[in-house]
Amino acid sequence: MEREKKDIIQEADDLAWSYKADYEQKCMELSNQKKRAEQMEQEAKTTIERQQTLIREKADSMIQDERTRLEHVYRAKIIGYEGIMLGSLLYGILCTLFTAVRSETFVSDFKAFLNVIWKLVWQCADGVLRGAKWAAQIGDLIPQPTVGFIIHWLIQIAIVVAAVVIASVILMMGYVNLYEDYKENFADQISLAELLISFAVLVFFAEPIREVVPVNLILILILIHVLYLGIRKYLKVWRRDGWYS
Known part of the structure; x- marks a missing residue:
């Protein structure tokens, strides 16, 4: 009986150590998975931030290009408008001066x-x-x-x-x-x-x-x-x- 008791206790201890080792292994695997998940999450955040930075830079570049294009268009229109105004003004001045000379x-x-x-x-x-x-x-x-x-x-x-x-x-x-x-x-x-x-x-x-x-x-x-x-x-x-x- 005493021997059987010892055998049962030994088996229980072995089983406990087995469960403990399995638990520790599971915990280690879970910790590794958690670290990999955190690393993947960090990489995902870094990738997202990099993509957002690229998107902002691209958007700023597009906005700047569009602004430059619109400024060129605006300047061209202003130059054309001023040219028309100056031409009309010179025409009016010349007509007035010719009329003044004839008066x-x-x-x-x-x-x-x-x-x-x-x-x-x-x-x-x-x-x-x-x-x-x-x-x-x-x-x-x-x-x-x-x-x-x-x-x-x-x-x-x-x-x-x-x-x-x-x-x-x-x-x-x-x-x-x-x-x-x-x-x-x-x-x-x-x-x-x-x-x-x-x-x-x-x-x-x-x-x-x-x-x-x-x-x-x-x-x-x-x-x-x-x-x-x-x-x-x-x-x-x-x-x-x-x-x-």
């Missing part, structure tokens, strides 16, 4: 305007010369003729040069300020359109306008543009300060 009223007013400007410049120059000659009489008071002659001409030349320099500086400063303000606030297609339309109307209807308004046409053109600039400046200040609200 006796406009040509006479243009000449009269330039004549007035020239007379004004000449009067200013003559006034400066007269003032220089009057001031140069101080040199005539010097007893020595040679010294007096030199002082006379030095004073006269100095006054003329000073007047020219001062006038040039004032004109240059005014021109620069006017140019910068016009460039910043008014140099656009609206101002160009207004100027060309006003010029065309004055050229094509020069005679009827002169019959109604006996004013130089060039002066009318300048006054219209100045009035337009004043109205636009007022509207800009009005909107900026929020008076409309």
